[in-house]
Amino acid sequence: MKDFVYNGQPSRVVFGAGALSHLEREIELLGARRALVLCTPEQQGQAQMVVERLGDRAAGIFARAVMHVPIETAREARDEARRLGADCAVAMGGGSTIGLGKAIALDSGLPILAIPTTYAGSEMTPIYGITEAGLKKTGKDARVLPRTVIYDPALTLTLPVSLSVTSGMNAIAHAAEGLYARDGNPVMSLMAEEGIRAIARALPAIRRRSDDIDARADALYGAWLCGTVLGSVGMALHHKLCHTLGGSFNLPHAEVHTVVLPQVIAFNAPAVPGAISCIERALGPAEPRSAAASLFDLARDNGAPVALRDLGMKEVDLDRAADLTVKNPYWNPREMGPAQRNEIRQLLQKAFDGLRPA
Ligand code: NAD
Numbered sequence: 001m002k003d004f005v006y007n008g009q010p011s012r013v014v015f016g017a018g019a020l021s022h023l024e025r026e027i028e029l030l031g032a033r034r035a036l037v038l039c040t041p042e043q044q045g046q047a048q049m050v051v052e053r054l055g056d057r058a059a060g061i062f063a064r065a066v067m068h069v070p071i072e073t074a075r076e077a078r079d080e081a082r083r084l085g086a087d088c089a090v091a092m093g094g095g096s097t098i099g100l101g102k103a104i105a106l107d108s109g110l111p112i113l114a115i116p117t118t119y120a121g122s123e124m125t126p127i128y129g130i131t132e133a134g135l136k137k138t139g140k141d142a143r144v145l146p147r148t149v150i151y152d153p154a155l156t157l158t159l160p161v162s163l164s165v166t167s168g169m170n171a172i173a174h175a176a177e178g179l180y181a182r183d184g185n186p187v188m189s190l191m192a193e194e195g196i197r198a199i200a201r202a203l204p205a206i207r208r209r210s211d212d213i214d215a216r217a218d219a220l221y222g223a224w225l226c227g228t229v230l231g232s233v234g235m236a237l238h239h240k241l242c243h244t245l246g247g248s249f250n251l252p253h254a255e256v257h258t259v260v261l262p263q264v265i266a267f268n269a270p271a272v273p274g275a276i277s278c279i280e281r282a283l284g285p286a287e288p289r290s291a292a293a294s295l296f297d298l299a300r301d302n303g304a305p306v307a308l309r310d311l312g313m314k315e316v317d318l319d320r321a322a323d324l325t326v327k328n329p330y331w332n333p334r335e336m337g338p339a340q341r342n343e344i345r346q347l348l349q350k351a352f353d354g355l356r357p358a
Contacts, residue, residue: 004185009124009231012148013224017213019152020115023050023090026148027057030111032088034059036081038100040066043093043117046155050092050115059084065097067253071132074103081110091146092155094118094167095253102128102144114146117156119167119199119219120254121174121227123149136247145231151224153216164206165304166254168199168219171226172295173257176265177236178229179275180333188229189278195225196282200298207302237332238264241348244324251311258304259311263350266292266357267343271333292357300356307354318348 012029014022027035036059039047044063051058062077077100081089091101092115099122101112106128114123126145129138159167175192178184199222205215241264242256269276269292279291283298300306309315322345329337336344350357 001186005183006185006187007232009126009145009228011124011145013151014148015151015221015224017152017154017217019150020050020053020155023053023113023115023150024057026113026150027054027088027090030088030113030147032111033057034084034086035088035090035113036077036084036086037061038065038077038089038091038097038104039063039093040097043097046117046158047092050090054090059086062100065091065093065100067096068131068136069096069099069103069129071103071130074100074130078104078108081108086110088113090115091123092117095120095122098122098146099129101146103130105144106130106141109143112144112146113148113150115150115152115155116220116223118159118163118254119171119223119226121171121223121230124224124227125231127231138243149224151220153213153220156216156220157211157213159210161207161210162303163254164210164219165203165299165302166258168203168222169258169261169295169299169304170254171223172196172199172298173238173242173261174230174235175226176261176275176279176291176295177238178226178233179278180236180268180272181233182236182331182333184233188233191225192229193278193282195222195229196279197284198222198225200283203298203302234331236330237268237334237336240330240332240336241321241325241344244321245308245313248324249313249317249321251308251313255305255311256308258299259306259308259354260351262292262296262299262306262357263347263355265295266290267347268332268334290357296356305354306356308348308352309354313352315352318345318352321348
């Protein structure tokens with residue numbers, strides 16, 4: 001066995017259909033008395049339910065979370081928390097809302113209780129992102145890790161099937177790259193493989209019936225595992241590419257992950273046979289096919305996009321995307337510096353065209 005370092009993340013997880021009923025108890029355990037509830041404008045109805053449940057312990061709602069956490073929104077939310085005398089924030093929603101909670105925690109130290117309603121996994125990571133003057137800066141800080149996470153599959157029944165599938169693929173991407181992380185360890189590999197298995201089992205069932213609570217629980221369980229992997233070990237080419245495509249070409253987060261993942265796994269496969277076996281085991285032996293092809297099929301067969309052209313990317317931008325990706329190289333099991341620029345460009349072309357990996 002390879003030597004390793006394992007760092008546990010100090011968060012408390014409460015999981016189960018109906019787990020939202022423990023919210024008051026969990027706020028009390030945090031030693032808090034007045035919670036500001038954060039959400040997007042679209043999820044205000046769900047957030048209102050939380051406020052009603054909290055009664056006197058609710059300080060109010062801030063329903064202006066948006067994608068990529070603009071610094072102005074983070075400041076407004078922080079000011080609102082101060083004005084209302086909030087001593088904790090409840091972030092209910094996907095990565096955008098939890099990201100807003102993190103931006104508040106970064107400056108104020110306010111404890112965050114997260115109630116994730118997508119599979120993006122931000123709730124399990126100390127990673128934050130804030131957008132200032134059009135540039136998204138990301139960083140790592142232990143203060144932004146939510147102290148408590150309530151996973152209630154009942155709250156995900158309203159997540160549209162299309163977003164459920166792409167968000168699930170986004171989660172799988174964390175686990176897939178975690179399996180070949182430079183600082184990986186056996187515990188994270190166990191979580192990663194099980195996370196991929198749970199989500200791959202859940203997505204076809206959710207597609208058949210979006211209110212299948214067992215499938216929703218499987219998907220959220222997988223999201224927890226995959227999010228933990230993202231928060232614990234380093235990512236590689238896939239996350240770098242998605243960050244570049246999302247940030248510089250304004251493409252939608254979960255969909256970009258869905259399209260790019262099979263292509264990156266095909267690219268990295270020769271360098272990481274152990275990780276590839278784990279992915280293949282997790283995706284199941286329906287028929288002999290590569291990990292990359294299985295990931296492609298999982299997305300395509302469940303109605304998700306598989307081509308960047310369908311996300312609004314322009315072919316003329318592929319050259320610039322390749323240049324940006326190799327400009328500040330990231331660690332990857334296969335080298336990806338300026339010398340590999342043409343290989344990265346080819347990978348992007350395959351992602352653009354939606355080619356199924358061999
Ligand atoms: P999102 O949070 O932007 O949500 C997408 C849409 O779905 C929103 O309109 C939201 O209101 C809606 N929605 C969410 N849950 C719903 C539900 N149960 N029912 C109905 N509608 C629902 O999308 P996301 O993919 O979860 O998050 C993407 C953002 O999170 C990106 O900015 C990404 O960079 C960030 N992210 C950060 C980390 C991290 O560790 N810091 C990890 C993953 C993602």
